[in-house]
Amino acid sequence: MTDRPALPGYPLRPAPSARRAGPEAPYATPWQLACQMCGGSPAVEMAIRHHQGLVFFMLFRKRKGHFCRTCGTALLRKHTAMTMWQGWWHPLSALLFNPVTILLNWRVHAKIERLPGPGPDPFASRLPLGKPLLLRPGTLVGLLPAAVVLLFLANLIAG
Numbered sequence: 001m002t003d004r005p006a007l008p009g010y011p012l013r014p015a016p017s018a019r020r021a022g023p024e025a026p027y028a029t030p031w032q033l034a035c036q037m038c039g040g041s042p043a044v045e046m047a048i049r050h051h052q053g054l055v056f057f058m059l060f061r062k063r064k065g066h067f068c069r070t071c072g073t074a075l076l077r078k079h080t081a082m083t084m085w086q087g088w089w090h091p092l093s094a095l096l097f098n099p100v101t102i103l104l105n106w107r108v109h110a111k112i113e114r115l116p117g118p119g120p121d122p123f124a125s126r127l128p129l130g131k132p133l134l135l136r137p138g139t140l141v142g143l144l145p146a147a148v149v150l151l152f153l154a155n156l157i158a159g
Protein backbone atom coordinates (compact mmCIF):
# COMPACT_ATOMS: atom_id res chain seq x y z
CA MET A 1 0.00 0.00 0.00
CA THR A 2 1.34 3.43 -0.92
CA ASP A 3 0.13 6.65 0.67
CA ARG A 4 0.89 8.65 -2.49
CA PRO A 5 -2.16 9.42 -4.61
CA ALA A 6 -2.23 8.13 -8.19
CA LEU A 7 -1.20 10.72 -10.80
CA PRO A 8 -4.02 12.20 -12.87
CA GLY A 9 -4.56 10.84 -16.37
CA TYR A 10 -6.31 8.05 -18.12
CA PRO A 11 -5.73 5.24 -17.38
CA LEU A 12 -4.59 6.07 -13.87
CA ARG A 13 -0.82 5.69 -13.64
CA PRO A 14 0.84 4.60 -10.41
CA ALA A 15 3.14 7.09 -8.68
CA PRO A 16 6.76 6.74 -9.94
CA SER A 17 7.98 5.25 -6.65
CA ALA A 18 5.70 2.28 -7.16
CA ARG A 19 7.59 1.14 -10.27
CA ARG A 20 9.60 -1.94 -9.64
CA ALA A 21 13.33 -2.11 -10.29
CA GLY A 22 15.63 -4.64 -8.76
CA PRO A 23 18.50 -7.03 -9.30
CA GLU A 24 16.30 -9.12 -11.58
CA ALA A 25 16.14 -6.24 -14.13
CA PRO A 26 18.00 -7.68 -17.19
CA TYR A 27 19.53 -4.41 -18.40
CA ALA A 28 22.23 -2.21 -16.93
CA THR A 29 21.07 0.72 -14.85
CA PRO A 30 22.42 4.04 -16.22
CA TRP A 31 25.31 4.16 -13.71
CA GLN A 32 26.40 0.57 -14.37
CA LEU A 33 28.82 -0.44 -17.15
CA ALA A 34 27.44 -2.75 -19.82
CA CYS A 35 29.49 -5.19 -21.88
CA GLN A 36 30.48 -3.68 -25.22
CA MET A 37 30.15 -7.06 -26.97
CA CYS A 38 26.76 -8.29 -25.73
CA GLY A 39 25.24 -5.49 -23.66
CA GLY A 40 25.17 -7.70 -20.56
CA SER A 41 25.77 -6.32 -17.10
CA PRO A 42 27.72 -6.02 -14.87
CA ALA A 43 30.90 -5.36 -16.81
CA VAL A 44 34.28 -3.92 -15.85
CA GLU A 45 36.97 -1.97 -17.67
CA MET A 46 39.89 -4.21 -18.60
CA ALA A 47 42.90 -4.38 -20.92
CA ILE A 48 43.69 -7.82 -22.32
CA ARG A 49 47.20 -8.06 -23.76
CA HIS A 50 48.70 -10.10 -26.54
CA HIS A 51 52.44 -10.18 -27.14
CA GLN A 52 54.24 -11.44 -30.25
CA GLY A 53 57.96 -11.87 -30.01
CA LEU A 54 59.09 -12.57 -33.55
CA VAL A 55 62.70 -13.23 -34.39
CA PHE A 56 63.55 -9.72 -35.60
CA PHE A 57 60.85 -7.59 -33.97
CA MET A 58 58.20 -7.54 -31.27
CA LEU A 59 54.52 -6.61 -31.38
CA PHE A 60 52.51 -5.42 -28.41
CA ARG A 61 48.73 -5.60 -28.75
CA LYS A 62 46.07 -4.56 -26.28
CA ARG A 63 42.30 -5.12 -26.34
CA LYS A 64 40.87 -2.46 -24.08
CA GLY A 65 37.20 -2.10 -23.18
CA HIS A 66 34.44 -3.04 -20.78
CA PHE A 67 33.39 -6.64 -20.92
CA CYS A 68 31.11 -8.94 -18.93
CA ARG A 69 32.34 -12.11 -17.27
CA THR A 70 31.59 -14.33 -20.28
CA CYS A 71 32.95 -12.09 -23.07
CA GLY A 72 35.96 -11.12 -20.93
CA THR A 73 36.81 -14.76 -20.29
CA ALA A 74 36.45 -15.62 -23.99
CA LEU A 75 38.76 -12.77 -25.07
CA LEU A 76 41.27 -13.49 -22.31
CA ARG A 77 41.51 -17.17 -23.28
CA LYS A 78 41.95 -16.33 -26.96
CA HIS A 79 44.65 -13.67 -26.49
CA THR A 80 46.53 -15.49 -23.73
CA ALA A 81 46.64 -18.69 -25.79
CA MET A 82 48.11 -16.74 -28.74
CA THR A 83 50.61 -15.04 -26.44
CA MET A 84 51.63 -18.44 -25.07
CA TRP A 85 52.87 -19.72 -28.41
CA GLN A 86 53.77 -16.51 -30.27
CA GLY A 87 55.55 -14.65 -27.50
CA TRP A 88 58.78 -16.55 -26.98
CA TRP A 89 60.68 -16.09 -30.24
CA HIS A 90 62.68 -12.93 -29.48
CA PRO A 91 65.27 -12.89 -26.67
CA LEU A 92 63.84 -9.80 -24.95
CA SER A 93 60.32 -11.18 -25.31
CA ALA A 94 61.23 -14.52 -23.83
CA LEU A 95 63.06 -13.06 -20.84
CA LEU A 96 60.92 -10.03 -20.10
CA PHE A 97 57.91 -9.01 -22.17
CA ASN A 98 56.11 -12.32 -22.56
CA PRO A 99 56.21 -13.30 -18.86
CA VAL A 100 55.05 -9.77 -17.95
CA THR A 101 52.19 -10.01 -20.50
CA ILE A 102 51.09 -13.34 -19.06
CA LEU A 103 51.20 -11.95 -15.51
CA LEU A 104 49.17 -8.88 -16.51
CA ASN A 105 46.56 -11.13 -18.16
CA TRP A 106 46.53 -13.18 -14.97
CA ARG A 107 45.56 -10.03 -13.06
CA VAL A 108 42.72 -9.42 -15.54
CA HIS A 109 41.63 -13.00 -14.90
CA ALA A 110 41.37 -12.25 -11.16
CA LYS A 111 39.27 -9.19 -11.97
CA ILE A 112 36.92 -11.23 -14.18
CA GLU A 113 36.57 -13.93 -11.50
CA ARG A 114 35.11 -11.35 -9.10
CA LEU A 115 32.32 -10.46 -11.56
CA PRO A 116 28.92 -12.16 -11.27
CA GLY A 117 27.43 -13.71 -14.42
CA PRO A 118 25.90 -11.27 -16.92
CA GLY A 119 22.36 -12.69 -16.95
CA PRO A 120 20.31 -13.62 -20.01
CA ASP A 121 21.55 -13.00 -23.56
CA PRO A 122 18.37 -12.26 -25.55
CA PHE A 123 20.18 -11.37 -28.82
CA ALA A 124 22.73 -14.22 -28.67
CA SER A 125 25.56 -11.72 -29.16
CA ARG A 126 27.68 -13.02 -26.30
CA LEU A 127 31.07 -14.47 -27.27
CA PRO A 128 31.36 -18.26 -27.00
CA LEU A 129 33.68 -19.25 -24.14
CA GLY A 130 35.64 -21.83 -26.13
CA LYS A 131 38.02 -24.31 -24.55
CA PRO A 132 39.73 -23.56 -21.22
CA LEU A 133 43.20 -22.07 -21.60
CA LEU A 134 45.11 -25.22 -20.67
CA LEU A 135 43.21 -27.33 -23.21
CA ARG A 136 44.10 -25.11 -26.18
CA PRO A 137 46.82 -26.35 -28.54
CA GLY A 138 48.52 -22.91 -28.56
CA THR A 139 48.98 -22.99 -24.80
CA LEU A 140 50.30 -26.54 -24.84
CA VAL A 141 52.82 -25.70 -27.60
CA GLY A 142 53.88 -22.63 -25.59
CA LEU A 143 54.66 -24.66 -22.49
CA LEU A 144 57.81 -26.03 -24.15
CA PRO A 145 59.58 -22.67 -24.78
CA ALA A 146 58.33 -21.50 -21.37
CA ALA A 147 60.09 -24.48 -19.78
CA VAL A 148 63.27 -23.70 -21.76
CA VAL A 149 63.20 -20.08 -20.52
CA LEU A 150 62.67 -21.26 -16.93
CA LEU A 151 65.60 -23.69 -17.22
CA PHE A 152 67.79 -20.95 -18.69
CA LEU A 153 66.93 -18.59 -15.82
CA ALA A 154 67.49 -21.35 -13.24
CA ASN A 155 70.91 -22.06 -14.76
CA LEU A 156 71.75 -18.35 -14.74
CA ILE A 157 70.83 -18.02 -11.07
CA ALA A 158 72.67 -21.21 -10.10
CA GLY A 159 75.79 -19.92 -11.91
Ligand SMILES: [Zn+2]
Nearest residue numbers: 035038068071
Ligand atom coordinates in the same frame (compact mmCIF):
# COMPACT_ATOMS: atom_id res chain seq x y z
ZN1 LIG B 1 29.45 -9.67 -22.82
